[in-house]
Amino acid sequence: MPPDQTRGDARSRQVGVLLPLPFDEPFTYRLPDDVHAELGDIVDVPFGPRRVAGVVWDEGDGDVPPEKLKDVIGAFEVPGLTPELRRFVEWVAAYTMSNSGSVLKMVLSVPDGLLPPKPVTAYALADSVPHIRMTNARKRVIEAAGELPPLPAADLAREAGCGPSVVKGLAEAGVLEQRTLVPSGGFQPPDPSAEGPALSPEQAAAADALRELAAAHRFGVSLLEGIPGAGKTEVYLEAVVAALEAGKQALVLLPEIALSAQWMDRFRQRFGCRPAEWHSDLTPARRRTNWRAVATGEARVVVGARSALFLPYPELGVIVVDEEQDASYKQEDGVIYNARDMAIVRAREEEVPVVLVSATPSLETVENVRQGRYGHHNLPDRHAGAEFPDVDVVDMRADSPPAGEWLSSPLRAAITGTLDQGEQVLLFLNRRGYAPLTLCRACGHRLQCPNCTSWLVEHRLMNRLQCHHCGYAADLPNTCPSCEAENKLAACGPGVERLAEEVAAQYPDARVVIAASDTIHGPGQAAALVRLIEEREVDIVIGTQIVAKGYHFPHLTLVGVVDSDLGLSGGDLRAAERTYQLLYQVAGRAGREHRPGRVVLQTFMPDHPVIKSLAAGDRDGFLSAEAKDRESAGMPPFGRLAGVVLSSPDPYQVDRAANALRRTAPSEDGVQVLGPAPAPMALLRGRHRRRFLVKAGREVNLQKALRNWLSITPLPKKVRVQLDIDPYSFM
Numbered sequence: 220m221p222p223d224q225t226r227g228d229a230r231s232r233q234v235g236v237l238l239p240l241p242f243d244e245p246f247t248y249r250l251p252d253d254v255h256a257e258l259g260d261i262v263d264v265p266f267g268p269r270r271v272a273g274v275v276w277d278e279g280d281g282d283v284p285p286e287k288l289k290d291v292i293g294a295f296e297v298p299g300l301t302p303e304l305r306r307f308v309e310w311v312a313a314y315t316m317s318n319s320g321s322v323l324k325m326v327l328s329v330p331d332g333l334l335p336p337k338p339v340t341a342y343a344l345a346d347s348v349p350h351i352r353m354t355n356a357r358k359r360v361i362e363a364a365g366e367l368p369p370l371p372a373a374d375l376a377r378e379a380g381c382g383p384s385v386v387k388g389l390a391e392a393g394v395l396e397q398r399t400l401v402p403s404g405g406f407q408p409p410d411p412s413a414e415g416p417a418l419s420p421e422q423a424a425a426a427d428a429l430r431e432l433a434a435a436h437r438f439g440v441s442l443l444e445g446i447p448g449a450g451k452t453e454v455y456l457e458a459v460v461a462a463l464e465a466g467k468q469a470l471v472l473l474p475e476i477a478l479s480a481q482w483m484d485r486f487r488q489r490f491g492c493r494p495a496e497w498h499s500d501l502t503p504a505r506r507r508t509n510w511r512a513v514a515t516g517e518a519r520v521v522v523g524a525r526s527a528l529f530l531p532y533p534e535l536g537v538i539v540v541d542e543e544q545d546a547s548y549k550q551e552d553g554v555i556y557n558a559r560d561m562a563i564v565r566a567r568e569e570e571v572p573v574v575l576v577s578a579t580p581s582l583e584t585v586e587n588v589r590q591g592r593y594g595h596h597n598l599p600d601r602h603a604g605a606e607f608p609d610v611d612v613v614d615m616r617a618d619s620p621p622a623g624e625w626l627s628s629p630l631r632a633a634i635t636g637t638l639d640q641g642e643q644v645l646l647f648l649n650r651r652g653y654a655p656l657t658l659c660r661a662c663g664h665r666l667q668c669p670n671c672t673s674w675l676v677e678h679r680l681m682n683r684l685q686c687h688h689c690g691y692a693a694d695l696p697n698t699c700p701s702c703e704a705e706n707k708l709a710a711c712g713p714g715v716e717r718l719a720e721e722v723a724a725q726y727p728d729a730r731v732v733i734a735a736s737d738t739i740h741g742p743g744q745a746a747a748l749v750r751l752i753e754e755r756e757v758d759i760v761i762g763t764q765i766v767a768k769g770y771h772f773p774h775l776t777l778v779g780v781v782d783s784d785l786g787l788s789g790g791d792l793r794a795a796e797r798t799y800q801l802l803y804q805v806a807g808r809a810g811r812e813h814r815p816g817r818v819v820l821q822t823f824m825p826d827h828p829v830i831k832s833l834a835a836g837d838r839d840g841f842l843s844a845e846a847k848d849r850e851s852a853g854m855p856p857f858g859r860l861a862g863v864v865l866s867s868p869d870p871y872q873v874d875r876a877a878n879a880l881r882r883t884a885p886s887e888d889g890v891q892v893l894g895p896a897p898a899p900m901a902l903l904r905g906r907h908r909r910r911f912l913v914k915a916g917r918e919v920n921l922q923k924a925l926r927n928w929l930s931i932t933p934l935p936k937k938v939r940v941q942l943d944i945d946p947y948s949f950m
């Protein structure tokens with residue numbers, strides 16, 4: 220046989236398979252005659268001593284000698300990845316500067332889901348029921364079996380409230396008979412014709428526009444904006460309905476999905492069935508069935524956290540990103556991505572609309588609306604008729620509580636008044652982070668970096684003040700640089716538990732509960748807490764940001780923000796924006812449901828733009844001031860930003876590597892490299908970390924500049940480099 224003939228044959232029967240492993244390129248395999256697999260199909264291949272499920276990505280590398288090729292073992296019986304999804308994987312990899320295999324791993328996150336579910340034995344009532352000795356448990360099982368489809372023994376027993384042995388006993392007696400059943404996800408198709416509430420004219424206008432986009436199967440981004448309770452959810456559910464009517468699947472992304480049982484109930488009430496959930500609290504069995512139900516198209520509506528964006532929808536029709544500004548959309552390890560931004564990319568690849576939803580949209584989104592890149596629908600009024608609560612500001616410089624206490628007299632008076640009315644209080648204190656701010660107790664001054672718009676953060680280990688952006692460092696002074704008062708500088712602030720002590724001393728009869736992520740574990744406990752509050756078993760809730768979002772507490776009429784300034788510390792570009800959003804959301808917890816609400820903000824900075832605009836209800840004023848600051852600093856969304864974090868177990872090695880990178884830093888036009896500076900988390904899981912911040916103009920290809928930079932600088936193997944495009948965290 221002529222040599223090129225062999226080659227031709229081999230090439231026609233080989234495939235490139237991308238593996239869910241940290242490699243950028245597909246590996247080439249031979250496709251035996253008895254294995255049928257097309258582009259996108261999921262196949263089983265040998266990889267070293269293992270077997271791995273990968274995806275047929277291309278034709279393979281024709282230069283690999285045929286005798287070196289291993290055989291594809293088989294193809295899985297599950298729909299392959301669509302061309303749209305494969306392009307999305309490549310795009311995300313290129314943008315985040317990760318390898319394609321690591322992105323693919325987020326798609327193939329449940330290898331067990333590739334296998335068809337194993338048939339199970341189920342029990343149903345027999346046609347003729349023999350006479351047996353009856354017990355209450357047996358009666359309940361017979362009743363349940365009569366009403367339900369055939370179920371496995373354990374499930375039927377759970378429905379009847381007895382043990383599986385009762386079911387087995389009835390089967391032996393011939394009352395129940397066994398059937399073999401292939402389990403499915405159990406997802407019924409939602410009924411798109413189920414009526415929602417009659418919409419207000421503004422709601423209807425927004426819903427019509429979204430429905431039209433979803434029906435037309437066209438890409439477009441829309442911002443759906445409105446204060447909490449304005450009916451945004453009702454409106455975007457109409458876009459979901461339109462996608463369902465067009466025979467498509469719908470994806471709704473929510474932050475902190477585990478806490479949103481209220482959302483699930485609402486969906487069930489409207490559509491008579493449950494959506495497929497996707498988040499980190501699913502059991503392995505649920506993950507498997509849900510993944511497969513999405514891949515086969517059985518699940519029509521998925522509601523999930525950020526990772527739900529990477530599920531293999533065969534026919535996606537719309538994506539909704541609720542609370543689009545939420546920082547939990549940013550994944551901070553592995554492939555570092557923002558699910559809000561990547562949702563837009565996926566929608567573009569799929570040619571479907573994406574709806575961003577928020578009461579306090581991000582500056583990025585607001586700017587895109589202003590420039591006409593996104594559509595915009597505003598729902599002006601709170602639907603339920605209640606108003607946004609009144610906001611009072613307490614100037615803590617004038618009204619400061621005694622040392623070691625944190626509640627000012629105006630806030631105490633408001634709490635007393637609210638409790639006297641039999642209503643509930645939320646005291647909000649978002650005490651997170653380990654590096655406290657440093658402020659002057661005499662004048663309220665905060666220590667700031669001379670080179671950056673950022674607060675200096677105390678690092679206790681080194682006993683120094685540092686800027687998280689540029690590396691500026693100074694000793695902690697004894698006198699305030701602003702008012703020159705001596706020994707008044709203090710790193711201070713209580714945590715929720717310390718606050719609870721003060722509350723207990725002040726209001727000994729009040730029933731107090733602390734709600735923080737370390738006191739509430741999982742959705743079950745969260746739901747129990749919500750019920751406790753709803754049923755007025757609690758008078759005062761002391762909570763962190765986990766109580767800020769989405770909940771609806773009918774008897775809560777006072778929100779006291781203990782330290783409104785807390786989020787403004789730390790070298791975070793979005794500190795002001797996030798604080799505004801968070802306080803706005805917390806404030807929205809007060810006085811829903813026809814009772815007027817009141818919010819008390821305690822602050823040392825009553826003149827700060829965030830506080831002033833909250834008090835005045837002037838969101839637009841805040842946003843335009845913030846936009847102006849960012850624009851003049853060349854910061855996002857007006858410029859591009861990347862974080863580069865070097866880490867190593869050896870502090871000298873990481874410093875040497877950081878200095879080497881400093882020397883080769885790109886000097887091209889429009890690119891500015893700040894750093895290296897010790898990361899605020901200078902030691903994390905045993906690794907010493909140094910940070911660069913790379914700033915670039917919007918026109919600059921930032922990824923290319925970073926790739927060049929890193930490729931010309933040899934670094935020791937032990938030094939890990941983490942790239943964060945569009946960073947949200949500056950830790």
Ligand code: ADP
Pocket residue numbers: 416417418419422445446447448449450451452453454602603
């Ligand atoms: P948002 O998502 O903006 O916070 P929701 O969609 O949750 O607002 O609406 C708040 C409450 O008002 C919900 O209980 C919702 O069912 C109800 N609601 C909204 N719009 C209407 C309407 N047009 N008719 C009746 N109830 C409505």
Ligand code: ZN
Pocket residue numbers: 668669670671673686687688689690691
């Ligand atoms: Zn600085």
